[in-house]
Amino acid sequence: MATKTEDLTELSNIISASANSYLSHVPAPPTLRPAPPVPVTDEVAIEARKQLLTACRRVISLVGGPMETVMGMAVGLHDTAVVKLAYDMKLAQNVPLDGSPIALAELAAKTGVPEETITRVMRALTFKDVFVETEPGYFAHTSGSAAIGVPGIEAMVGHLTGETFISAPHISDVLRENNFVIPEDNRKTAFSRAFNVDKTFFEYLYTDNKPMGTRFGKAMKAMSTARGPLNLVALYEPLFSAPKGTTLVDIGGGIGHIAIAAAQKFPNLKCVVQDIGMVIDEGRDGLPEELKDRVEFHENDFFEGQPIGGPGVYYYLRHILHDHPDPGCKKILSHIANAMDSSSRILIDESIMSERMGPDGDRATIVKDLQMLIMLNAKERTEAQWAALLKGADERLVIEKLWRAKGNGNAIIEARLA
Numbered sequence: 169m170a171t172k173t174e175d176l177t178e179l180s181n182i183i184s185a186s187a188n189s190y191l192s193h194v195p196a197p198p199t200l201r202p203a204p205p206v207p208v209t210d211e212v213a214i215e216a217r218k219q220l221l222t223a224c225r226r227v228i229s230l231v232g233g234p235m236e237t238v239m240g241m242a243v244g245l246h247d248t249a250v251v252k253l254a255y256d257m258k259l260a261q262n263v264p265l266d267g268s269p270i271a272l273a274e275l276a277a278k279t280g281v282p283e284e285t286i287t288r289v290m291r292a293l294t295f296k297d298v299f300v301e302t303e304p305g306y307f308a309h310t311s312g313s314a315a316i317g318v319p320g321i322e323a324m325v326g327h328l329t330g331e332t333f334i335s336a337p338h339i340s341d342v343l344r345e346n347n348f349v350i351p352e353d354n355r356k357t358a359f360s361r362a363f364n365v366d367k368t369f370f371e372y373l374y375t376d377n378k379p380m381g382t383r384f385g386k387a388m389k390a391m392s393t394a395r396g397p398l399n400l401v402a403l404y405e406p407l408f409s410a411p412k413g414t415t416l417v418d419i420g421g422g423i424g425h426i427a428i429a430a431a432q433k434f435p436n437l438k439c440v441v442q443d444i445g446m447v448i449d450e451g452r453d454g455l456p457e458e459l460k461d462r463v464e465f466h467e468n469d470f471f472e473g474q475p476i477g478g479p480g481v482y483y484y485l486r487h488i489l490h491d492h493p494d495p496g497c498k499k500i501l502s503h504i505a506n507a508m509d510s511s512s513r514i515l516i517d518e519s520i521m522s523e524r525m526g527p528d529g530d531r532a533t534i535v536k537d538l539q540m541l542i543m544l545n546a547k548e549r550t551e552a553q554w555a556a557l558l559k560g561a562d563e564r565l566v567i568e569k570l571w572r573a574k575g576n577g578n579a580i581i582e583a584r585l586a
């Protein structure tokens with residue numbers, strides 16, 4: 169890729185050309201003014217955006233030198249800390265959303281936080297275009313700061329700067345004590361060490377810390393559309409011609425946000441959401457009246473078995489298998505394989521990690537891989553790893569087709585019995 173160059177002039181030409189291409193393929197130029205995040209879906213714009221960001225990162229590495237690159241990564245924890253403070257102090261909720269400024273004294277009165285603390289936090293945030301100082305002592309929202317106040321995104325910010333931030337430093341000890349082999353036990357994680365529990369992240373959420381569980385459910389729902397339309401309703405063509413009464417089992421479907429979107433889009437579909445713990449009740453409570461005859465919530469532990477069988481069933485797993493080390497995934501998949509026949513399909517909606525290293529990688533997938541490591545000793549997988557996992561779960565399971573999303577590393581992996 170041209171952005172591997174160390175020639176600044178060439179890089180600036182790439183930036184200029186990509187910016188022009190980007191601008192001519194998005195509905196409106198990007199802005200820092202407060203506005204809800206809009207995913208980029210045009211294929212040319214997606215590619216131009218990728219080129220732009222890759223070239224800009226290369227410029228920072230070249231011109232900033234090692235102090236901007238390695239030291240920049242090493243001090244990244246302070247960015248997390250300051251976003252956590254903004255979350256805890258509820259700064260985003262107390263600055264006017266229409267983009268008008270608020271005086272420091274008024275913000276201090278509304279949040280109950282001393283002016284000096286706000287000033288220091290704002291100095292770090294405004295440096296990264298999160299909030300803007302419109303004139304000395306007055307602050308207004310930018311698109312970045314406004315996002316912190318959007319309920320589902322706020323929940324994700326809380327999850328990342330809360331339990332993830334607390335857990336992350338422990339990964340070093342967890343791995344060092346196991347000779348840097350990643351343990352396959354997901355009760356022995358950086359998370360479980362940080363919280364001093366012998367439980368998986370999910371077991372802890374649903375027993376010891378229900379508010380954290382509720383926040384996590386909201387974060388999952390918000391993140392499901394943050395990078396574009398849902399893969400299941402946008403990508404997977406067979407559902408458009410599914411016969412009446414076709415069953416889709418949304419395994420670990422949480423509060424049912426994907427099953428609900430699928431039932432709304434495909435009137436022939438009957439959806440069963442399976443999960444454990446409190447999300448089942450939260451899902452039932454939030455189910456729209458008109459879907460009550462086509463969307464059901466069932467309590468089912470995916471390690472224990474798969475009670476739904478019959479011809480033509482779709483077993484849908486979104487962001488489930490990346491939560492588990494290989495032995496757990498094989499257990500889940502083998503239960504499904506035992507319930508399937510040749511007309512049923514497994515649909516795995518996950519990232520496909522690129523085999524290649526380097527600046528062209530997909531940042532979101534790389535970050536998610538580390539997130540899985542810290543919270544669950546789990547991982548994102550390459551196409552070859554997905555195929556091996558399926559085969560390892562049941563010799564008969566093969567990949568039929570990859571339905572790749574445009575512009576990000578996600579796909580629906582369609583698998584069947586050979």
Ligand SMILES: C[S@@+](CC[C@H](N)C(=O)[O-])C[C@H]1O[C@@H](n2cnc3c(N)ncnc32)[C@H](O)[C@@H]1O
Binds near residue numbers: 388419423444470491
């Ligand atoms: C990362 S969330 C994904 C939720 C949803 N599929 C989505 O994509 O937004 C993982 C889900 O797996 C569920 N889960 C965890 N352990 C489970 C188990 N043993 N059996 C069934 N569901 C489980 C969690 O409750 C949670 O809803």
